[in-house]
Each structure stands twice: as structure tokens, then as C-alpha cells.
Amino acid sequence: xxxxxxxxxxxxxDGQGGFALDVIEVDPPGPGEVRIAMAAAGxxxxxxxxxxxxxxxxxxxxxAGHVESVGPDVDDLEPGQAVLLNWAIPCxxxxxxxxxxDALCERTHEVDVPRLGTSSAHQGATRWRGRAVVRxxxxxxxxxxxxxxxxxxxxxxxxxxxxxxCILGCAVMTGVGSVVNVAAVGHGDxxxxxxxxxxxxxxxxxxxxxxxxxxxxxxRLPARLERARDFGATHAVLAGEDEEALIAAVRALSxxxxxxxxxxxxxxxxxxxxxxxxxxxGGQAVQVSGAHGSASLELPQLFWNKRYVTPLYGGCVPSRxxxxxxxxxxxxxxxxxxxxxxxxxxxxxxxxxxDMLSGRSHKGVLRIA
Numbered sequence: 001x002x003x004x005x006x007x008x009x010x011x012x013x014d015g016q017g018g019f020a021l022d023v024i025e026v027d028p029p030g031p032g033e034v035r036i037a038m039a040a041a042g043x044x045x046x047x048x049x050x051x052x053x054x055x056x057x058x059x060x061x062x063x064a065g066h067v068e069s070v071g072p073d074v075d076d077l078e079p080g081q082a083v084l085l086n087w088a089i090p091c092x093x094x095x096x097x098x099x100x101x102d103a104l105c106e107r108t109h110e111v112d113v114p115r116l117g118t119s120s121a122h123q124g125a126t127r128w129r130g131r132a133v134v135r136x137x138x139x140x141x142x143x144x145x146x147x148x149x150x151x152x153x154x155x156x157x158x159x160x161x162x163x164x165x166c167i168l169g170c171a172v173m174t175g176v177g178s179v180v181n182v183a184a185v186g187h188g189d190x191x192x193x194x195x196x197x198x199x200x201x202x203x204x205x206x207x208x209x210x211x212x213x214x215x216x217x218x219x220r221l222p223a224r225l226e227r228a229r230d231f232g233a234t235h236a237v238l239a240g241e242d243e244e245a246l247i248a249a250v251r252a253l254s255x256x257x258x259x260x261x262x263x264x265x266x267x268x269x270x271x272x273x274x275x276x277x278x279x280x281x282g283g284q285a286v287q288v289s290g291a292h293g294s295a296s297l298e299l300p301q302l303f304w305n306k307r308y309v310t311p312l313y314g315g316c317v318p319s320r321x322x323x324x325x326x327x328x329x330x331x332x333x334x335x336x337x338x339x340x341x342x343x344x345x346x347x348x349x350x351x352x353x354x355d356m357l358s359g360r361s362h363k364g365v366l367r368i369a
Contacts, residue, residue: 004028006035006068008144011349012128013136015055021347022128024058026145029071030122034153036083038065040163041141043344043352043364044171044198045267049292056133058126059349061087062170063141064162065369067153074150082156084322085169087137088313089119089152103313108138121147141166142346142366154322159330163365164340167198168325170313171363172336175202175265177314177321178288179210183261187211190259192250192278193233195266196224198339198363199288201231203263205334208232216250216259221359231335243274250278258283269293276301276308286311339363 001007010024029035042062050059067081077083090102094116097105107116124132125147126140140146156165175198179185191207193200196219207215208231216235217228225236237249251258260283262275267289275285276297282305290312302308314321328334342361344352346368355361 001025002027004069006145009346010128010140010143011059011346012133013051013053013055013057013059015053015057017051019051019059019349024133024143025127026143026147027122027125029069029074029147030125031072032074032150033071033121033125033147034074034077034150035068035070035145035147036065036085036153037068037145038063038141038143038368040064040166040368041366042167042169042171042198043349043356043366045356046170047136047142048353048357050136053136056128058133058135058140058143058146060141060143060366061137061139062166063139063146064156064166064169066162068145077150077153077155082158082160082162084154084156084165085139085141085146085148086152086154086316086318086322087139087170088316089138089149090318091116091119092151100317102317103315119149119152121149142349142368144368154318157326157330160326163343163367164336166365167339167363168322168336171198172202172325172334172339173316173321174288174314175199175204176206176209176325176334177316178263178286178311179203179206181315181321182309182311183263183284183286185210185212185261188213189261190214190254192216192218192259192262192275193228194218194239194262194264194271194274194278195289196228196233197265200263200265201228201339201362203265203288204228204232207261209328209333214254214259216253218246218250224359224362227362230338243277247277254280257281260284261286263288264291265289267291269295273297273301273308276306279306281305283307284309340365343367
């Protein structure tokens with residue numbers, strides 16, 4: 001074991017749908033890197049999907065913790081400092097980063113590895129049973145420690161606890177950012193949100209922050225619709241099998257023409273194009289969930305002058321967006337604590353997944369330390 005290496009528990013996916021809690025080794029941080037003692041990690045559908053990614057893989061991509069140590073060339077962070085982790089790690093130099101496209105960073109997306117490298121920590125920084133393993137989204141937050149690039153780290157204000165702040169690094173940023181950064185919802189606009197889970201609730205919050213006059217929440221679960229009203233929805237529509245009835249209900253609430261902005265936040269491929277049918281002529285459909293798989297589209301659904309957008313991570317620019325989120329929370333304009341309905345120890349990820357998939361939890365967090 002290298003001097004300064006730490007060992008601790010982590011949850012690893014096997015690439016075939018299974019996972020296990022085991023011990024990993026984490027190197028000291030190299031140049032431009034930071035080692036984090038994880039405190040809390042959000043659980044979302046992407047983590048469940050990652051069970052089928054190539055394993056072994058340290059799971060988790062939402063997280064917050066405390067700086068344990070810093071590597072050479074990192075002089076603006078101190079051990080013990082509370083921090084938030086960001087999975088879209090901007091290099092600051094590629095074409096996308098130079099054009100405010102931090103979430104599309106060509107290093108993170110490995111567009112040109114020979115020239116730009118990757119956004120992972122140094123090779124072999126994390127080991128399991130003597131072999132190097134990779135971390136989900138270069139973070140692997142379901143672990144006692146992680147080592148990441150400095151660009152993945154944002155200091156938390158003293159007013160924010162790591163739990164629930166850990167969910168800012170994906171669910172909150174994705175939902176709110178898709179509204180304010182990408183869709184640019186304006187004061188007095190009308191909005192519909194399909195799916196009121198962790199991301200959908202934050203789309204609703206973003207629409208409220210933007211001053212939308214009509215925010216229609218749509219879901220199959222009555223309990224989620226009740227929570228959607230708590231977070232800013234002005235109306236709620238219980239979805240059933242009859243899509244035409246759903247579309248008619250939304251149009252009836254929006255002067256018969258459809259809404260200015262319709263968002264999909266379910267992750268269900270078959271619903272990816274539903275926002276096009278909810279948006280008015282000249283309106284905007286936003287597929288927030290990043291759903292994978294096949295979906296069919298009748299071309300007239302694009303008529304007339306409609307825009308269909310698939311934003312990544314709410315167009316996040318960390319240096320701009322996280323301070324803004326912190327301010328909204330501090331001013332009471334953005335609700336954070338109430339989003340987390342269930343908390344679990346690290347060894348209870350199976351229960352966290354089950355509660356999430358069944359709809360019993362709205363947002364779950366693993367408490368690591």
C-alpha cells in the first residue's frame with residue numbers, strides 16, 4: 001500500500017445488475033487533485049442504471065463531504081472544508097468550456113483523449129482487491145473516500161449541511177438549470193412538467209423561481225402530485241393510460257393552446273416526445289431526463305415552430321450556478337431540506353433503490369459519515 005493510502009467501504013457494481021459493499025483503497029491526491037471524506041450521497045435513477053455499466057465500478061455521482069487532503073497545485077481548499085461534488089467536470093480550456101458549455105466539456109466526455117486526457121483522477125487512484133477500478137462519473141460517491149480533480153469541487157457555505165446539500169450536484173442543478181439556463185422560462189410563462197420525482201420537483205421549483213404563472217404537474221402517483229403543489233405547482237393532473245385526455249386537460253388549463261414550455265422528467269423513453277404535444281405552436285419541449293431507448297415521433301408533432309431541446313445537466317456552469325443555488329436556498333426561495341424524504345446507511349442501498357423504484361421515496365440520501 002502506498003504511503004498515505006486510505007482504505008474504507010464502498011459500493012461496487014459488477015456490471016451485470018448486481019452490487020456489493022466491499023473495501024477499496026484510495027491514493028493520496030496527485031497534482032491538481034483533492035481527496036474527499038464523503039459524508040452524504042444522493043440516490044437517483046442514473047445510479048440504478050449504472051448497475052449495467054462496465055464493472056467493477058464504484059457507484060454514485062451525487063455527493064458532498066469534507067476535504068481530507070489536497071494535492072500539489074491546489075492552494076484554495078483546506079482540510080476539513082465542506083464541499084459539493086460536481087460530476088460534469090469542466091477543464092476550462094476546451095472548445096465547449098470556452099463557450100460556456102461546461103457540462104459538455106470535451107475532456108469529461110472524452111472527445112479527444114490523446115490531447116485532452118480525461119476527467120478522472122490519476123491512473124490507479126482507486127483500487128479494489130489489488131486492481132485499479134473506475135468511479136461512476138469520475139466521482140464514485142458511494143464510498144468513504146474519493147479522489148477527484150479540483151474542478152469537481154465547490155466549497156459549501158457554512159449555512160448548508162452536506163446532507164441535504166449533496167443532491168445539489170445533480171437533481172437540483174439538472175431541474176432548476178433546465179428551466180433558468182436552457183429553456184429561459186420568463187415571468188408570466190406557462191409550464192407543464194411530466195414526472196414529479198427528484199428532477200421534476202426541481203423543474204417545478206425552477207419555474208416558480210422564474211415567475212411562471214401556470215405550472216402544471218403531471219404524474220401517475222397522487223402523492224407526488226401533492227408534493228409538487230408544495231414545491232410550486234399551481235395545478236396537478238393525474239396521468240392515466242389515455243394520453244389524449246392528458247393533453248386535453250393541459251390545454252384546458254392553458255387557454256386551449258398548450259403551454260409555453262413542456263418538460264419531461266420521467267426517464268421513460270415512450271414519454272420523451274410527449275412535451276411536444278403539450279406545448280403550444282411556437283412553444284418549447286424540453287426532455288430533461290436523458291431517457292435512453294427507442295421512442296417514436298409523428299412529424300406533425302413538431303408543427304408549428306416548436307423547439308425540442310435535450311439539455312445536459314441543466315446547462316451547468318459550476319462557477320455561475322452553484323453560488324446562485326446557494327443564494328436562493330439562503331434566501332428561502334429554493335427548498336432543499338424537504339426534498340429528502342428518506343435516509344439510509346451505506347449498506348442499505350438495496351432498500352434505497354427499492355423505495356425509489358416503487359415511488360415510496362421522493363429523494364433518498366445515503367449517509368456515509
